[in-house]
Amino acid sequence: MIAGPKILPRAARKSGSAPGGAYPLLDACAARKSSGVPHSSSGGSGRGGCGGAAPATRGTSPLPATADRSEEEEEPCGAAAAMMAALKRVEAPGDFATGGSLPLVLPSLELALPGGGGGESGCGGVVGLPLSAPAAEALRTACELAPFGRREETLRDPAVRHTWQLDPKALRLRNPAWQGVVDQVVAKCRTALGLGSSGVEAQLYKLLLYEPGSHFIAHRDTEKAEGMFATLVLHLPSAYEGGQLVVSHAGRTKTFDYAADSAYALHFSAFYADCRHEVKPVTRGHRLVLIYNLVHKGQGPAPAPADHVTAIEAVRRVVAGWQAEEAPPRKLVFMLEHRYTRDGLRTGLAALKNSDRAVGDALAALAEEGLLDVHLALVERTDTGYDESYDGDREASVSSFVALDGRQAPELGSHRLCEETELCQGSDYFEQQTPDGEDFEEATGNEGATFTRWYHRTALVVWPRCKHFSMRCRGDLKQAVAGLQKAVEQGSEPRAVLARWARAVATSLPRINGTALLASALSAVAALGDAKPAALCLAVLAKQAQSRSALHPVNPLEAEHAPAVVELCRVYKWAPQCGAALSAVVGRLCAGTPPDLAVAAALLKGLRAASVGATAAQPTERSSGGGGGAGHPAAAVFAAALAGATTALAGAARQDGPGQGAERRREQQEVAAGLLQVLALVEERGDAEALHAFFTTAFARHFITAAAGAGGAPGAAA
Ligand SMILES: O=C(O)CCC(=O)C(=O)O
Numbered sequence: 007m008i009a010g011p012k013i014l015p016r017a018a019r020k021s022g023s024a025p026g027g028a029y030p031l032l033d034a035c036a037a038r039k040s041s042g043v044p045h046s047s048s049g050g051s052g053r054g055g056c057g058g059a060a061p062a063t064r065g066t067s068p069l070p071a072t073a074d075r076s077e078e079e080e081e082p083c084g085a086a087a088a089m090m091a092a093l094k095r096v097e098a099p100g101d102f103a104t105g106g107s108l109p110l111v112l113p114s115l116e117l118a119l120p121g122g123g124g125g126e127s128g129c130g131g132v133v134g135l136p137l138s139a140p141a142a143e144a145l146r147t148a149c150e151l152a153p154f155g156r157r158e159e160t161l162r163d164p165a166v167r168h169t170w171q172l173d174p175k176a177l178r179l180r181n182p183a184w185q186g187v188v189d190q191v192v193a194k195c196r197t198a199l200g201l202g203s204s205g206v207e208a209q210l211y212k213l214l215l216y217e218p219g220s221h222f223i224a225h226r227d228t229e230k231a232e233g234m235f236a237t238l239v240l241h242l243p244s245a246y247e248g249g250q251l252v253v254s255h256a257g258r259t260k261t262f263d264y265a266a267d268s269a270y271a272l273h274f275s276a277f278y279a280d281c282r283h284e285v286k287p288v289t290r291g292h293r294l295v296l297i298y299n300l301v302h303k304g305q306g307p308a309p310a311p312a313d314h315v316t317a318i319e320a321v322r323r324v325v326a327g328w329q330a331e332e333a334p335p336r337k338l339v340f341m342l343e344h345r346y347t348r349d350g351l352r353t354g355l356a357a358l359k360n361s362d363r364a365v366g367d368a369l370a371a372l373a374e375e376g377l378l379d380v381h382l383a384l385v386e387r388t389d390t391g392y393d394e395s396y397d398g399d400r401e402a403s404v405s406s407f408v409a410l411d412g413r414q415a416p417e418l419g420s421h422r423l424c425e426e427t428e429l430c431q432g433s434d435y436f437e438q439q440t441p442d443g444e445d446f447e448e449a450t451g452n453e454g455a456t457f458t459r460w461y462h463r464t465a466l467v468v469w470p471r472c473k474h475f476s477m478r479c480r481g482d483l484k485q486a487v488a489g490l491q492k493a494v495e496q497g498s499e500p501r502a503v504l505a506r507w508a509r510a511v512a513t514s515l516p517r518i519n520g521t522a523l524l525a526s527a528l529s530a531v532a533a534l535g536d537a538k539p540a541a542l543c544l545a546v547l548a549k550q551a552q553s554r555s556a557l558h559p560v561n562p563l564e565a566e567h568a569p570a571v572v573e574l575c576r577v578y579k580w581a582p583q584c585g586a587a588l589s590a591v592v593g594r595l596c597a598g599t600p601p602d603l604a605v606a607a608a609l610l611k612g613l614r615a616a617s618v619g620a621t622a623a624q625p626t627e628r629s630s631g632g633g634g635g636a637g638h639p640a641a642a643v644f645a646a647a648l649a650g651a652t653t654a655l656a657g658a659a660r661q662d663g664p665g666q667g668a669e670r671r672r673e674q675q676e677v678a679a680g681l682l683q684v685l686a687l688v689e690e691r692g693d694a695e696a697l698h699a700f701f702t703t704a705f706a707r708h709f710i711t712a713a714a715g716a717g718g719a720p721g722a723a724a
């Protein structure tokens with residue numbers, strides 16, 4: 007377990023007596039506010055516990071604990087807090103359209119005779135449901151062709167709208183239970199469309215009859231009654247095919263297709279009137295619907311579809327600021343309000359409820375735009391500690407990613423969650439939650455009592471789309487490398503995408519500690535044949551070689567990686583930087599304790615072969631005729647790498663080690679052996695200048711003197 011910040015027992019946390027109180031991010035913000043530093047330029051200063059090597063504990067900030075929630079909300083800082091503020095702008099929790107099936111109740115539809123005056127006596131007969139073909143024919147003769155509006159005009163054009171309509175005055179709905187059905191639908195709409203407690207009335211507007219060929223092209227409904235904000239369609243039992251109702255709004259589309267059980271079921275669909283919608287042509291049978299206007303009654307503004315425009319714009323600004331931060335959080339995690347099972351998320355975004363759905367919709371719009379990657383994921387946190395000392399560790403992770411369309415995304419692997427900088431709800435989110443389970447172990451013998459608490463929640467997890475591959479590398483590096491290898495082989499992605507993928511793999515090289523995985527990574531990048539990621543790989547290897555940090559004590563290169571490294575140089579077109587990189591890598595290999603001469607030699611031999619081979623194949627103008635193809639750019643890389651090896655070996659041989667025992671002598675011998683190998687390669691190249699330069703170094707003199715004095719170290723190594 008990676009130790010995170012210390013946690014307090016729940017009792018202490020509840021009373022608000024956590025040491026240091028505020029979470030570091032807010033303290034850092036307070037400092038930025040008072041010093042006038044714009045908050046987009048920092049935010050990395052308070053990332054306690056997430057840096058990897060040395061997690062900070064709570065309360066380590068030198069600043070006073072002054073976090074004040076209201077102040078924080080007014081002026082958020084740090085990407086997580088800013089994202090939270092932006093997502094709070096997500097308006098109504100409702101959707102723009104909804105629909106579903108209803109228990110089968112029939113309206114008992116009757117036609118009034120023309121000129122019947124609407125009284126009981128004027129009824130022209132019951133319309134039997136499901137509608138039979140002769141009944142449909144009779145009904146059609148009572149109807150008129152439905153018009154449509156264009157600006158101030160009312161027009162009839164079957165190319166635009168071909169539907170038969172009947173005014174409510176010409177029909178009766180005799181079943182007294184019918185109003186109950188309508189009320190039930192209004193209640194469903196209240197939740198689904200997010201109508202809250204607004205006064206809403208459903209007013210019958212028209213009966214519509216569609217026959218084969220009938221349709222209505224995409225349009226928006228005008229306000230047909232005062233306060234009308236939505237249209238409700240009740241689909242009566244009548245067999246038909248086609249006739250789908252397609253509604254779209256703010257980049258999303260919903261299709262209501264009830265044809266399958268249209269002969270014997272009652273369905274509804276409802277949508278905000280200003281959403282674009284169309285009825286696709288009916289291809290068979292008759293589609294019979296009752297159209298109601300949903301009208302707003304009472305005070306306040308009429309309900310409106312949640313387009314989330316303000317929230318989306320706010321999130322867009324957050325993303326820009328987030329990337330401008332000095333040490334931006336890798337991901338942002340928005341904890342969902344409702345509980346969802348893994349199985350329950352099979353439909354992705356569609357599975358989310360109420361305000362969770364609204365936030366998901368707003369983020370989905372930015373995912374569609376290509377700005378963000380948005381996934382649903384499982385957030386797990388485990389607290390462990392000793393009950394007596396109230397001391398503990400906590401660990402939180404994000405895994406089991408699901409795409410918004412419900413597709414499982416195992417390639418994203420599992421990520422550590424940095425609660426201080428990545429949780430939109432703030433680092434104290436879990437402190438307000440009830441654990442899903444707790445385990446206490448009684449004290450036994452010398453062991454004190456211990457506890458474990460765990461939490462399982464669902465979240466929306468976002469990161470900028472441009473970080474897609476680096477997040478894959480963080481989540482499951484092995485899969486990311488294997489995926490790149492396969493995609494390069496099959497050419498299954500555009501080259502620009504593969505290049506981004508390869509760059510992410512190159513940047514991840516320092517985290518690889520398996521020989522086989524490193525070999526796959528290097529050869530996958532080389533196989534792409536793109537100079538930029540190849541250059542990045544060499545630069546990363548060089549940086550690693552130069553780094554003396556305790557984190558990378560050994561260079562992971564082994565002799566079997568040599569061909570891929572040489573291939574990377576070739577892909578990078580033997581640029582001078584290859585020489586610098588290889589000089590650093592080979593130099594480090596030679597300077598290690600003990601020196602890794604086998605790897606260095608394999609690299610040098612590979613480079614020599616490349617320079618000789620390439621020169622023989624395509625002699626260049628600069629070819630001077632010297633051995634080893636000195637004129638080919640590969641020769642320059644070889645020479646630079648050789649120089650790196652010579653310097654490193656010279657340094658290693660000169661160093662006076664602690665003690666002069668057998669161990670030290672053996673090391674010296676190994677160095678001398680390596681040195682001789684390198685000199686042999688220099689000589690083979692016929693590089694007189696290099697040889698001369700080498701033998702005039704102080705080291706060479708030291709080496710020769712030492713050899714004479716020790717009576718045969720070089721001889722022993724030879
Ligand atoms: O028939 C439908 O489902 C919708 C009809 C419609 O769009 C309208 O009457 O404006």
Ligand SMILES: [Fe+2]
Pocket residue numbers: 225226227237283
């Ligand atoms: Fe309409």
